[in-house]
Amino acid sequence: MSKYDKITTNAAGREVPQVINGKEAVPFMGVGKFRPTGRKYALPISTCADYPADGNKTLGSIREALERCGLKDGMTISTHHHFRNGDLVGNQIFDAAAAMGVKGLTWAPSASFECHSPLIKYLEDGTIHHIEGSMNGALGKFTSEGGMQGMGVLRSHGGRYQAIQDGDLHVDIAVIAAPTADAFGNATGDRGPAACGLLGFALADSQYADKVIVVTDNLVPFPCVPWQIHGNYVDYVVVLDKIGIPEKIISGTTEITKSPDRLLLAEMTAQFCDEAGIVRDGFSFQAGAGGTALSIGIYFAEMLRRRGMKARFARGGSNKYLVKMLEEGLVDYILDGQTFDLEGVRSMRENPGHLNTSPFTSYNYHGKGNFASMVDVVILGATEVDINFNANVVTHSDGYLLHGIGGWMNCLFSKCVILPIPLFRDRMPVIREQVTTICGPGELIDVIVTERGIAINPLRTDLIEKLKGSTLPIKTIHQLKDEAEKICGKPALPVLSDEFIAAIKWVDGTVIDAVRKVII
Amino acid sequence: MATIATTGNKGKGIRSDCQVTLELRQSGGIEIRLTSKVKVMYGESILTLCNHMFRFYNIGHALLELDDTGALEPVIAARLEAAIRKLTGSTLEFLPEMLPQNSYHTEKDRDRFSRLYLPGNSPSLMINAGIHKPNGIILDLEDAVAVSKKEEARFLVRNALRSIDFYGAERMVRINQVPAGLEDLDYIVPHNVNLILVPKCESAGQIAQVNQRIEAIKAEKGISGNIWLMPIIESALGVLKAHEIATSANVVAMAIGLEDYTADLGTRRTNEGTESFFARSMVVNACKAAGIQAIDSVFSDIADMEALKQTVLRSKALGFDGMGCIHPRQIRVIHDNFAPDDAEIEKAKKIVNAFIEATDKGLGVVSLGTKMIDPPVVKRAQHTINLAISMGMLQADWRNEFMAV
Numbered sequence: 001m002s003k004y005d006k007i008t009t010n011a012a013g014r015e016v017p018q019v020i021n022g023k024e025a026v027p028f029m030g031v032g033k034f035r036p037t038g039r040k041y042a043l044p045i046s047t048c049a050d051y052p053a054d055g056n057k058t059l060g061s062i063r064e065a066l067e068r069c070g071l072k073d074g075m076t077i078s079t080h081h082h083f084r085n086g087d088l089v090g091n092q093i094f095d096a097a098a099a100m101g102v103k104g105l106t107w108a109p110s111a112s113f114e115c116h117s118p119l120i121k122y123l124e125d126g127t128i129h130h131i132e133g134s135m136n137g138a139l140g141k142f143t144s145e146g147g148m149q150g151m152g153v154l155r156s157h158g159g160r161y162q163a164i165q166d167g168d169l170h171v172d173i174a175v176i177a178a179p180t181a182d183a184f185g186n187a188t189g190d191r192g193p194a195a196c197g198l199l200g201f202a203l204a205d206s207q208y209a210d211k212v213i214v215v216t217d218n219l220v221p222f223p224c225v226p227w228q229i230h231g232n233y234v235d236y237v238v239v240l241d242k243i244g245i246p247e248k249i250i251s252g253t254t255e256i257t258k259s260p261d262r263l264l265l266a267e268m269t270a271q272f273c274d275e276a277g278i279v280r281d282g283f284s285f286q287a288g289a290g291g292t293a294l295s296i297g298i299y300f301a302e303m304l305r306r307r308g309m310k311a312r313f314a315r316g317g318s319n320k321y322l323v324k325m326l327e328e329g330l331v332d333y334i335l336d337g338q339t340f341d342l343e344g345v346r347s348m349r350e351n352p353g354h355l356n357t358s359p360f361t362s363y364n365y366h367g368k369g370n371f372a373s374m375v376d377v378v379i380l381g382a383t384e385v386d387i388n389f390n391a392n393v394v395t396h397s398d399g400y401l402l403h404g405i406g407g408w409m410n411c412l413f414s415k416c417v418i419l420p421i422p423l424f425r426d427r428m429p430v431i432r433e434q435v436t437t438i439c440g441p442g443e444l445i446d447v448i449v450t451e452r453g454i455a456i457n458p459l460r461t462d463l464i465e466k467l468k469g470s471t472l473p474i475k476t477i478h479q480l481k482d483e484a485e486k487i488c489g490k491p492a493l494p495v496l497s498d499e500f501i502a503a504i505k506w507v508d509g510t511v512i513d514a515v516r517k518v519i520i
Numbered sequence: 521m522a523t524i525a526t527t528g529n530k531g532k533g534i535r536s537d538c539q540v541t542l543e544l545r546q547s548g549g550i551e552i553r554l555t556s557k558v559k560v561m562y563g564e565s566i567l568t569l570c571n572h573m574f575r576f577y578n579i580g581h582a583l584l585e586l587d588d589t590g591a592l593e594p595v596i597a598a599r600l601e602a603a604i605r606k607l608t609g610s611t612l613e614f615l616p617e618m619l620p621q622n623s624y625h626t627e628k629d630r631d632r633f634s635r636l637y638l639p640g641n642s643p644s645l646m647i648n649a650g651i652h653k654p655n656g657i658i659l660d661l662e663d664a665v666a667v668s669k670k671e672e673a674r675f676l677v678r679n680a681l682r683s684i685d686f687y688g689a690e691r692m693v694r695i696n697q698v699p700a701g702l703e704d705l706d707y708i709v710p711h712n713v714n715l716i717l718v719p720k721c722e723s724a725g726q727i728a729q730v731n732q733r734i735e736a737i738k739a740e741k742g743i744s745g746n747i748w749l750m751p752i753i754e755s756a757l758g759v760l761k762a763h764e765i766a767t768s769a770n771v772v773a774m775a776i777g778l779e780d781y782t783a784d785l786g787t788r789r790t791n792e793g794t795e796s797f798f799a800r801s802m803v804v805n806a807c808k809a810a811g812i813q814a815i816d817s818v819f820s821d822i823a824d825m826e827a828l829k830q831t832v833l834r835s836k837a838l839g840f841d842g843m844g845c846i847h848p849r850q851i852r853v854i855h856d857n858f859a860p861d862d863a864e865i866e867k868a869k870k871i872v873n874a875f876i877e878a879t880d881k882g883l884g885v886v887s888l889g890t891k892m893i894d895p896p897v898v899k900r901a902q903h904t905i906n907l908a909i910s911m912g913m914l915q916a917d918w919r920n921e922f923m924a925v
Contacts, residue, residue: 397560427536491561
């Protein structure tokens with residue numbers, strides 16, 4: 001099976017394959033243009049006759065569970081990333097699979113982290129054929145340099161739910177690491193030694209995988225409540241000594257920035273939102289996990305406090321700053337997709353206003369609406385933006401695939417999408433003639449805030465009108481690009497191979513771009 | 521003479537800089553080993569620059585190792601020039617383009633609430649310094665530069681003066697203590713420095729030496745325009761000589777440096793500043809007697825904004841017109857608290873208004889109610905109004921509203 005086949009040019013003007021890892025793929029047709037048909041994926045019907053009546057589904061080891069699930073060559077195993085860089089389960093699954101001598105597996109994590117770099121050896125020896133999820137850090141480098149046998153597939157959090165729900169991504173075995181669970185398989189993330197808050201990223205896996213294994217280091221007597229994952233979806237439960245490293249589960253990007261440059265970006269962004277009339281009583285916002293985004297939340301909080309207003313809801317990644325807003329009454333609800341620190345975990349456990357959400361409720365494009373499009377303003381990052389406001393979050397300007405998409409693509413449907421980014425990082429200009437990889441079409445990206453000026457997408461005449469006469473430095477995207485190049489020099493474009501190594505799926509499952517192999 | 525020289529910086533936490541190791545050879549042509557995090561984008565242009573510089577200095581055979589963390593072109597050029605001149609003794613200057621927007625001059629009595637210190641050998645901090653809008657930016661050749669890096673920092677500071685846009689901040693350099701610092705002047709005076717800080721100043725004679733050297737360079741290079749001086753008083757003796765220093769030519773402001781001063785007294789610096797009350801009062805008094813600005817020391821705890829605020833308020837109450845900062849986050853606190861408060865603005869509005877009305881009526885004497893107002897009071901009130909407008913605390917057309925009341 002070739003990695004890919006049938007190259008065509010999609011509606012974003014990018015060359016993409018129409019066959020990926022032997023499966024048909026639809027090229028991107030434009031925002032909202034692809035119409036899905038057919039019915040959702042359904043798993044085989046099971047019967048209680050095959051499950052212990054006393055509800056005890058525990059087995060002795062991951063390997064035993066994989067064997068009982070019938071693991072064989074070519075299957076797809078999924079995992080979630082709520083433990084972030086503190087995950088101790090992902091690698092063990094493939095240690096077991098390799099020990100069983102299984103080959104050609106697909107790993108479908110909701111995201112990968114640096115702690116998964118040991119899996120490179122299984123990509124090299126053929127235990128794992130390819131990854132569908134994200135390829136970060138060392139895994140990204142390995143993929144970029146052409147090391148993976150198959151073609152990598154990157155999806156957004158919502159895109160992953162869509163793909164599993166629609167049957168684009170068939171999961172044979174889902175392994176759900178759970179901070180607390182009972183022997184029946186009910187599981188929760190809000191308590192236990194490896195508490196991570198919630199398990200929303202594993203929802204699709206629990207609902208649609210043929211077989212589901214829950215792995216925990218904190219087995220409690222039935223019933224485990226709250227049951228974020230229902231035991232009725234679960235086949236087996238495995239108890240290990242330790243499934244995660246708590247201090248690494250808490251992500252490193254959850255402190256507000258001390259960098260004066262980033263604080264300035266945050267302040268300018270907050271001022272922009274204010275002048276655009278976005279910060280008002282009952283508004284809603286989402287800020288990512290980065291230090292700049294967190295700081296914007298602090299500025300929002302200050303404005304609301306000063307004016308005696310409050311936000312209706314904030315979308316998480318939750319963290320202590322957001323929790324403080326909730327507890328201070330500056331926001332009614334946190335609709336949380338993942339908790340970034342222990343305060344977030346505590347709040348989710350204790351505060352009824354702190355709700356756990358999933359990629360189904362928040363992001364799934366093939367649903368009957370989702371939360372993302374209802375948010376007034378979302379603050380996101382990007383590695384590059386081009387003069388047509390297209391943005392890239394997965395590759396660097398040298399062509400290397402280094403980051404996942406996360407919920408980024410899904411958040412682009414918010415009413416106002418703002419990217420606060422430095423005009424250049426060291427000597428790397430962020431605004432380019434053309435992005436190395438398109439992850440977000442420019443028509444969905446409204447504002448670029450840099451420390452040297454703010455560019456508003458010409459499509460947003462309403463925002464341009466509102467910001468007339470502002471003291472903020474409003475410029476065109478071309479002016480910003482020129483300014484960066486005056487300081488840094490005009491950057492040469494990376495020379496990349498003709499060969500593709502990964503595909504970027506849009507929120508509707510179509511292929512928006514494909515990433516080329518780097519030339520070493 | 522040595523044949524190998526290393527300049528610049530690399531290592532943990534170093535960004536936007538490069539380290540250059542240059543070996544002059546007898547044969548073999550030019551060999552450049554480039555490691556760069558921006559090689560894909562700028563590798564070719566970096567090589568072009570280096571080869572151009574080798575031709576400029578007439579060097580035909582050399583091994584250059586260039587370890588780059590995203591240094592801008594003028595930074596790479598400064599590092600390489602420092603290495604080449606160290607090895608060859610050449611006095612030729614390889615100058616980057618002088619940005620047209622860097623040619624502004626500053627007024628004697630412009631605002632100097634904040635002046636941001638930047639280590640003269642750390643390019644990463646220089647590039648974005650101007651976007652934080654301090655009144656002045658100080659490229660520091662003195663205490664913030666290690667002794668072994670003094671020479672190469674001069675090239676970097678010179679190139680920064682030419683090629684980095686500080687967005688209207690007053691372009692300042694702190695030279696080394698006189699007499700060693702006199703040589704620093706050669707690297708900055710021709711490149712439109714607006715103001716020079718003269719550290720550890722203890723006599724008018726030192727200022728005279730600085731002025732003399734500046735005049736000599738200006739004459740030689742045919743440069744016009746003022747170059748202001750800000751002596752820093754940092755010793756017991758300096759405090760006693762404050763007035764003669766403050767009244768020296770081209771001195772527009774005088775600062776106090778409390779770390780060195782308290783060390784000289786054999787005491788410790790406290791937030792309350794009782795130990796330096798005399799010195800600070802002396803400096804303020806000398807400055808006011810000389811008609812120049814009095815500038816307070818830096819506040820060194822960059823995390824404690826509340827203590828900084830209290831220090832600024834005390835400083836303003838003592839008569840200081842500004843203070844130093846060592847982190848951009850301090851700028852806002854300093855500006856906000858040196859700014860006139862509401863009561864000051866209200867009073868100033870009344871005075872200025874009375875002055876304008878008196879002038880309109882052709883009256884020689886300005887009075888407010890039953891009180892006569894002296895010209896210096898009007899001048900100070902006008903200054904307060906200008907400040908309030910420039911800081912966005914007052915509309916430029918405030919009189920319309922004022923008259924309507």
